[in-house]
Amino acid sequence: MKYKKEIADRYAQRNLGNTDQIAFDCVAGLSFMRNNKILDIGTGSGRSARFLKQLDNDVIGLDISEEMIKKAREEDPKGQYFLIQEGNTFPFENQTFDVIFSSWMILELNSKEKIEGVFRECRRVLRPGGYFLFITNTPGFYQHNWVSIDINHPENTPPLQSGQNVKATLLPEKVVVHDYFWTDRDYLGCLQNTNFKHLETFLPKGQPRDPVQWKDELHFSPYAIYLSVRDS
Numbered sequence: 001m002k003y004k005k006e007i008a009d010r011y012a013q014r015n016l017g018n019t020d021q022i023a024f025d026c027v028a029g030l031s032f033m034r035n036n037k038i039l040d041i042g043t044g045s046g047r048s049a050r051f052l053k054q055l056d057n058d059v060i061g062l063d064i065s066e067e068m069i070k071k072a073r074e075e076d077p078k079g080q081y082f083l084i085q086e087g088n089t090f091p092f093e094n095q096t097f098d099v100i101f102s103s104w105m106i107l108e109l110n111s112k113e114k115i116e117g118v119f120r121e122c123r124r125v126l127r128p129g130g131y132f133l134f135i136t137n138t139p140g141f142y143q144h145n146w147v148s149i150d151i152n153h154p155e156n157t158p159p160l161q162s163g164q165n166v167k168a169t170l171l172p173e174k175v176v177v178h179d180y181f182w183t184d185r186d187y188l189g190c191l192q193n194t195n196f197k198h199l200e201t202f203l204p205k206g207q208p209r210d211p212v213q214w215k216d217e218l219h220f221s222p223y224a225i226y227l228s229v230r231d232s
Contacts, residue, residue: 008045008067010173016051018148018171021212023103023135023223024051026204030227032131033057036098039090039125041118042105046072049079052101060097062090087117095127102134107179111163112190115182119194123230132196132228138203139183141223142166144216162186187226196228 016024027033028051035056040049043061045068052059053076061081063069072081082091100122109115122132141149142156153167160166164181184201191198202225206217216222 008065008071010175014047014170014173014175016047017212019146019206019217019222020103020148021210022204022206022217022221023225026202026225027101027133027135028055030133032099033101033133037096038099038101039092039097039122041090041100041102041122042108043072043081044068044105046076046079046081048101048103049081050076053079057099060092087114090121090125092125094124095130096125098127098130100126100130100132104135104137104179106134106187107136107182110180112182112186115187115190116194119190119196123194123196126230128230128232130230132230133225135223135225136182136187137179138221138224139181140220142168142181144220144222146217146222147212147215148172149222184224187224191226191228195230195232197231199227199229201226 033055037058038052040052040059040061043049043063046061049059049061061072061079062084064084064086066083069081069083072079084091106115126132142151142160143158148171150169150171155165155167160181162181162183166179166181169176188198203221205221206212206214
């Protein structure tokens, strides 16, 4: 999704000390998410790329939004950030990366055909044995009360159907995001159709010991983290 400069600036203010921390803490606990060459697709203003760099990875960020890439470069002048046109192939050789990572980008795609197109490019630039990890929202995400996301929008009235428009407001930045609802079956089907071997789906929750006053995060997982491998 392409964004105006104002939205890119507000996105850049969003740190990891909110509901998103649950997903990033889970990712940080995976051994292969350290000391590897990682492509971060849908890097946005570079928050996820900077997070990955803190784990001692060599990271390249990729996004279709010119304003987001400008902001990422501003926040991280020494980083590697590339602009790509929507639907184009990635500007990298085959089998370039050890890991492909994506946080909340896949659910911005409005058809399973587009999802599979991105997955095929991910597989092309991923080395055999490399991991593909992406974060998305759980189906229950749109029905609960979260610390840093407001999902109280008419678009989210159940029952939700695959490919349906959904909406959330990121707090406290008050950034409104428009996404698409996809089920676990949809994601797994797209992975299978693009010859990825799905290994595990993580459904992390907030913990009472966390330094955050969680709401429904303690009882329900807001995010699903899909882990797959290119096995040939």
